[in-house]
Amino acid sequence: MRGQDRTGSAHTRRRFLQMAGVSAAAAVAAACGSDTGRGGGGGGLSHWYHQYGEDGVEEAVRRYAAAYDRVEVSVQWTPGNYDTKLLSALQGGSPPDVFEYQTKADLVRAGTLAPLDDVIGDAKDDFSAASLASHTFEGSVYGIPQAVDTQFLVYRKSLLDDAGLEPPTSFEALVDAARSLTEGDRKGLFLGNNGGTDVLGPVPLWSNGLDYVTDDHKAGFDDPAAAEVFGGLHDLFESGALLLGAPTDWSDPSAFLQGLTAMQWTGLWTLPQIEEEFPGDYGVLPWPAFGGDGSASVPVGAFGAMAYADGPMVEEAKEYIKWLWIDQTEYQEDFNLGYGFHIPPRTSLAEKADELASGPAAEVVGFVDGLGRPSSPPEWTPAMDSAYKDALTNIIKSGKDPEGELKAAAGTVQGELDKIFG
Structure with a gap:
């Protein structure tokens, strides 16, 4: 999902390859760009995304949320400095139930991230090693990789x-x-x-x-x-x-x-x-x-879907993450290749992607498989x-x-x- 901005003012999916450098103590208002996937209402889940630059991504993630029928999901599309806004919200009084970010050791130690080993389950072996390494800390998985860049x-x-x-x-x-x-x-x-x-x-x-x-x-x-x-x-x-x-x-x-x-x-x-x-x-x-x-x-960088560990609906959040990023493979394929050019973190999806099957793109996939290492590991x-x-x-x-x-x-x-x- 290639971004529209070329100077660094807008955050796109490649932003996770250079996300570090944000002050965890930054106090910036976190609530902006909110909307509801299925009409909204109290008691539902809140799901935060940063602002992707490619046309169609926002509509796609709202469509995914609208298709979930177990609980209402409110999607917040967050323009500007997503990193700072998210960290401020996680430390303040209005953290999202589900959000995309990198697994970080300090967040794990603080009890902010819910372990997702039961969510990834048997699908773990289908995720590329480099993408999973970005979200594994001391043997537990804290983020389900969404896309690989x-x-x-x-x-x-x-x-x-x-x-x-x-x-x-x-x-x-x-x-x-x-x-x-x-x-x-x-x-x-x-x-x-x-x-x-x-x-x-x-x-x-x-x-x-x-x-x-x-x-x-x-x-x-x-x-x-x-x-x-x-x-x-x-x-x-x-x-x-x-x-x-x-x-x-x-x-x-x-x-x-x-x-x-x-x-x-x-x-x-x-x-x-x-x-x-x-x-x-x-x-x-x-x-x-x-x-x-x-x-x-x-x-290799891979944003992951995460659940706020202290949220009142943490189990519902984990069920939703499993539905979206484990069970709904058609959405995962759409998210990676429908609006830009990225490698699905699941090997089974990457292998059947025609766009990645030949030429330089296939060579790059080979680089990731054989030479890829996390660009920002959890302890960094x-x-x-x-x-x-x-x-x-x-x-x-x-x-x-x-x-x-x-x-x-x-x-x-x-x-x-x-x-x-x-």
Whole structure:
């Protein structure tokens, strides 16, 4: 479901790939855009969605709610900063019964999210591993994945061929290709207008064998290997080979379609536009490995349907979630492919989707299955993400000392981890 806004003011489904950074203490009025799926009334369930950008999504989710006949469901379509409004409502006096969000350890620890193991039941094995990992904390499932989005590199085959280049499969080759493909008004690579600082997330860490957080709940990037990766990204930023200040950002394919860049980091939702413009003349790649201990990867994000644990109708909420996101497979297929271009989180639905069966789209599905990792795992909180992104900005854009910046960010992250796991 590709969004209408390209500057970040409207929230679309890809927003969950970069949701962290919201203050949990923000006090913003949460009630806006409310309507009723079946006519409304007291004693029913409230179901919150953020504002999707594609035409038809709002009408679809209201139609799904209207078809539920066990209890009335009031759908709230929430424009603006959904993250802040939702967190404010969950901490205040008017939390929704059902809502879409990411599973977060601090919300679990606070008793906000109801476990949904009994809801997912035997269907658990049908969900892709990466989508389910985003919503599993300490062995329990707290969100039923609704849709899978991912990011990857896209490149013009003809431009690489003309330059005598192979598709880059290492970070070093990516940098070399970006430099070689920079010519005139065209840059070699576009990682977003901030040079990737606000979108790459954990991907550079994975490329060198690291991660946000270790298995024993330690900050995973206070490491010379991380400093090496981000130092390399700073060198790329300064090389003149990156497109910066494009009319639209990484989530929109316009820079690639207009020939402003030969390669771009973007998302699955852009493939229909790219296919229309360059049929047969583009390819897709995962983010390449940096060093010998790392690997190629793609980030995977999946909003999940959740139930407020302290709600007066928590059992009814869970029954409704099961009906909508487990039983009604036709709605799940419609939600993923009827209004945009996304991967159904259930393998059985993804496998029969004609749109994903061949070409670059099928390659991306393969990336998700074989190389996909959660872009924002449950233990990664907004406060951690803010500190990490600040460090990336200081290193990549401002050229500050990578080891010092990462150590400072790791200290903040460790403090947050100690609150959760200590």
